[in-house]
Amino acid sequence: xxxxxxxxxxxxxxxxxxxxxxxxxxxxxxxxxxxxxxxxxxxxxxxxxxxxxxxxxxxxxxxxxxxxxxxxxxxxxxxxxxxxxxxxxxxxxxxxxxxxxxxxxxxxxxxxxxxxxxxxxxxxxxxxxxxxxxxxxxxxxxxxxxxxxxxxxxxxxxxxxxxxxxxxxxxxxxxxxxxxxxxxxxxxxxxxxxxxxxxxxxxxxxxxxxxxxxxxxxxxxxxxxxxxxxxxxxxxxxxxxxxxxxxxxxxxxxxxxxxxxxxxxxxxxxxxxxxxxxxxxxxxxxxxxxxxxxx
Numbered sequence: 001x002x003x004x005x006x007x008x009x010x011x012x013x014x015x016x017x018x019x020x021x022x023x024x025x026x027x028x029x030x031x032x033x034x035x036x037x038x039x040x041x042x043x044x045x046x047x048x049x050x051x052x053x054x055x056x057x058x059x060x061x062x063x064x065x066x067x068x069x070x071x072x073x074x075x076x077x078x079x080x081x082x083x084x085x086x087x088x089x090x091x092x093x094x095x096x097x098x099x100x101x102x103x104x105x106x107x108x109x110x111x112x113x114x115x116x117x118x119x120x121x122x123x124x125x126x127x128x129x130x131x132x133x134x135x136x137x138x139x140x141x142x143x144x145x146x147x148x149x150x151x152x153x154x155x156x157x158x159x160x161x162x163x164x165x166x167x168x169x170x171x172x173x174x175x176x177x178x179x180x181x182x183x184x185x186x187x188x189x190x191x192x193x194x195x196x197x198x199x200x201x202x203x204x205x206x207x208x209x210x211x212x213x214x215x216x217x218x219x220x221x222x223x224x225x226x227x228x229x230x231x232x233x234x235x236x237x238x239x240x241x242x243x244x245x246x247x248x249x250x251x252x253x254x255x256x257x258x259x260x261x262x263x264x265x266x267x268x269x270x271x272x273x274x275x276x277x278x279x280x281x282x283x284x285x286x287x288x289x290x291x292x293x294x295x
Contacts, residue, residue: 040131046173048217049251049287050097050122052181052207053240054259054267055221058138058171060122061099061289069095069109069287071262073255078278086282093262097122111263114146118263128173138169142264160191165264167205181207181221187265196231201269215246219253223268236274238267242285253285 047057050067061067075089083089095109095118103124110117119142126137145162167185174180183205192199207221219242240257258273259266260281273279 040129040133043128043130043136043173046128046136046171046179047181047209048244048246049253049285051285051287052209052219053221053242053253053255053257053285054238054262055181055183055205055207055223056122056138056140056167056169057181058124058136058169060103060105060124060138061097062291063099063102065099065289065291067095067097067287067289069093069097069285071095071283071285073257073260073262073281073283075281076273076278077280077282090283091260091262109263111261113261113266114148116144116146116148116263118142118144128171134172136171136173140167140169141165144263144265156191163187163189163265165268167264177211177217179209181205181209183207185264185268187269189265189269194231198229201229201265202226203268205268209244211244217244218242219244223271225269230269234272235269236271238271238273239275240267249288251285251287255281255283255285257281257283 047059050057050059050061050069051071071093073091075083075086077085079086079089091111091113093109093111093113095107097105097107097120099105105122107120107122108118109120120140122138122140124136124138126133126135128134128136142165143162144165145158147161150156165185165187167183170182172180185203185205187201187203189199189201203223203225205221205223207219209217209219211217221238221240223238225237236258238257238259240255240259243254245252258275258279258281259271260273261267261270273281
C-alpha cells in the first residue's frame with residue numbers, strides 16, 4: 001500500500017513539473033509574440049513650447065487649439081542705473097497660433113520693434129517614434145513686414161519692407177530630460193542696408209533643452225549666419241538662454257539674450273547686440289493654450 005502511494009505521489013509530481021514547464025513555455029511564447037506585434041509609439045513633449053527662446057521648435061498647437069504667446073524684452077543691461085538697467089524700455093510681441101490639424105498650424109503676430117507684422121505657417125513632416133524614426137522634423141515659414149514710418153525714406157513702400165524666412169526644424173528627444181534642435185534657415189530681405197549686403201542670408205541655428213525638475217528646465221540657442229553675406233560689422237550672431245517653468249496650462253520662461261528682435265529675420269540677420277559690451281536683454285516668454293477639440 002505504501003509503495004502504491006509512493007508511485008502515485010511520484011506520478012503527480014512529474015505531471016506538475018511537466019505542466020509548469022508547459023505554462024512557462026506558453027508564457028514566454030506569448031511575451032515574444034507581444035514584443036513582435038508591439039507598434040512604435042510617437043515620442044511627445046520634445047519641447048514644452050513652440051519657441052525654444054526666439055527660435056521656433058518642432059512643437060505646434062494641436063488640432064483646433066489656439067495658442068496665445070507674449071514675448072517681452074526689456075532694454076539693454078548697459079543702459080545703466082538711470083534707465084534702471086534697461087527696465088525703463090521694452091519691446092514686445094503678441095502672437096496667435098492655431099492648429100488646423102495636428103500637423104499643420106498657422107500664426108500671426110505683431111512686434112513693437114519697427115512696428116512689425118508677421119504671418120507664419122508650420123507643418124510637421126516627421127514624428128520621432130520609439131522604434132524606427134529617430135527624429136522629428138517640421139517646416140516653418142514666416143513673412144514679416146515692418147510699418148515704422150520714416151519721413152526721410154519715402155521710397156519705403158510695402159515691397160521694400162517685407163522679408164521671408166524658411167526654416168527646417170530637426171529635433172530629437174534623447175531622454176525625458178534632454179532634447180536637441182537643429183535648424184538650417186534661409187532669409188530673403190527685399191531691402192538691405194548697403195549694396196555689399198546680400199539679399200539672401202543662410203544660417204544654421206542650434207539649441208537644447210535640459211529639464212532638471214518635473215516642471216523646470218533650461219534652454220539655450222545660438223544662431224550662426226555664414227560669413228560674406230552681411231557687410232556691416234555691427235551685425236552679430238544671436239545667443240540666448242531661458243529658464244522654463246511649467247505652470248498648468250501656461251509655460252513661463254525667463255530670458256536673457258543679446259537679441260532685441262524676437263522673430264526672424266531680426267535674430268538671424270539683423271541682430272546688433274554683443275554680450276561682451278553688455279548688450280544683454282532680459283525678458284520673458286509666456287504662452288497659454290485653449291483647446292476646442294471635442295474628444
